[in-house]
Amino acid sequence: MSIKRILIANRGEIALRIHRAAHEMGIETVAVHSTADADAMHVRLADHAICIGPPPAADSYLNHAAIISAAEISGCDAIHPGYGFLSENEKFAEIVEAHEIKWIGPKPEHIRTMGDKVAAKKTAGALGLPLVPGSAGAVSDLDEAKAVSAEIGYPVLVKAASGGGGRGMKVVPEESQLESLMSQAKSEAKSAFGDDTVYIEKYLGNPRHIEFQVFGDGEGNAIHLGERDCSLQRRHQKVLEEAPSPVLSPEERDRMGEVCAQAMRDMAYRGAGTIEFLWENGEFYFIEMNTRLQVEHPVTEMITGLDLVREQIRIAAGKPLSLTQDEVTFTGHAIECRINAEDPFTFAPSPGKVTAYHPAGGMHVRVDSGLYAGYSIPPHYDSMIAKLIVYGRSRDKCIMRLRRALEEMVIEGVKHSIPLHQELIKQDDVLSGDYSIKWLEEWLKEREA
Ligand code: ADP
Secondary structure, three states, X not given: OOOOEEEEOOOHHHHHHHHHHHHHOOOEEEEEEEHHHOOOHHXXXXXXXXXXXXXXXXXXXXXXXXXXXXXXXXXXXXXXXXOOOOOOOHHHHHHHHHOOOEEOOOOHHHHHHHHOHHHHHHHHHHOOOOEOOEOOOOOOOHHHHHHHHHHHOOOEEEEEOOOOOOOOOEEEOOHHHHHHHHHHHHHHHHHHHOOOOEEEEEOOOOOEEEEXXXXXXXXXXXXXXXXXXXXXXEOOEEEEEEEOOOOOOHHHHHHHHHHHHHHHHHHOOEEEEEEEEEEEOOEEEEEEEEOOOOOOHHHHHHHXXXXXXXXXXXXXXXXXXXXXXXXXXXXXXXXXXXXXXXXXXXXXXXXXXXXXXXXXXXXXXXXXXXXXOOOEEOOOOOOEEXXXXXXXXXXXXXXXXXXXXXXXXXXXXXXXXXHHHHHHOOOHHHHHOOOOOOHHHHHHHHHHO
């Protein structure tokens, strides 16, 4: 059954991204928005727009009833949740499907399993994905924690089962500190997530973050689209992403990609997913799976030539994957810079009116953004206002083009992260691709000193 009209349950650049894919497929779009977003670009471009509530996301972009009514009133036959907001909410996915509206996302039971870290780790292990050594599941008491930690060796990491955003996580350097740090992790987890379940993992000293993009048709067919290296992070937030990873050989990519694709075949996974690993000394360790489209998906699009949102929509409409694994090719190199409305040195948010805007252009340069001159960036939401994605035949050419594109781009009226990216891509370690998940914060500390 084909899809004729999609409700986009999101805002900002990703709402625009979904609108573009839909229109290129001849599908109409309905934007929903809060009162703070009445003048947003996705609202202007969509075929129809419905205001669903006041600025706080809890009353608008997270309001199940308002979004379902908007879909019914406007005659939508599908909902795309984008990333964030309701994209990994299995209850909302279930409600959408109960209303006979197509959910452009994974099966609700897979969202549920992967959303619980202990269950996700068990499932990943059973599917043959390599895990970080650690407890088999939740650890119930100190004796068990001691036994597990002694076996895997210190330092260990105590993690919250319901964790997110790095909260409820404690590095334990040695046994004498286990008791106090474990109880700190538990109380942090209890107050942040209402659940003090914790588990234990070996703490990796200097890993990279490498994630694989997968796609399944829900019937047991699945492919992988290679990896993205997202090691440049600040406070667990990705800052710059690239594909392919500077450290993987084509053989390693094929081998690990196939392990991921096979896992998705075995679970009959549907739609887009990302399997995240830490990578150290040639070994992969599963950390989590995101059951949605990722912010950094364009770097994969640049090197494969595939439109990932189009693929998601096709799968939701019951069509097969548009290509086989043998038909997937990787060409060249792509880098994405996340541009936030924030001070590039203190990282303090900087919402407000954009007085001038000129996106970069030219060959192999893509800007995903809802900005325009005169637009007021509301203070209520995420600070990411644009993504600059650049392609080159080699990593060196990609970096040269990125430097040129960053020079061209103009955003006035608010502070933003372009100066940070300009500095970042001059650093020797970034130029050589020699960085781990610790690199950016250490560099920022040195820069401050
Ligand atoms: P969250 O959902 O809270 O973000 P993750 O499991 O994704 O938690 O981990 C967040 C980050 O914490 C990772 O990107 C990595 O930087 C660090 N981390 C997680 N597990 C380990 C580990 N076993 N060893 C070292 N660092 C880790």
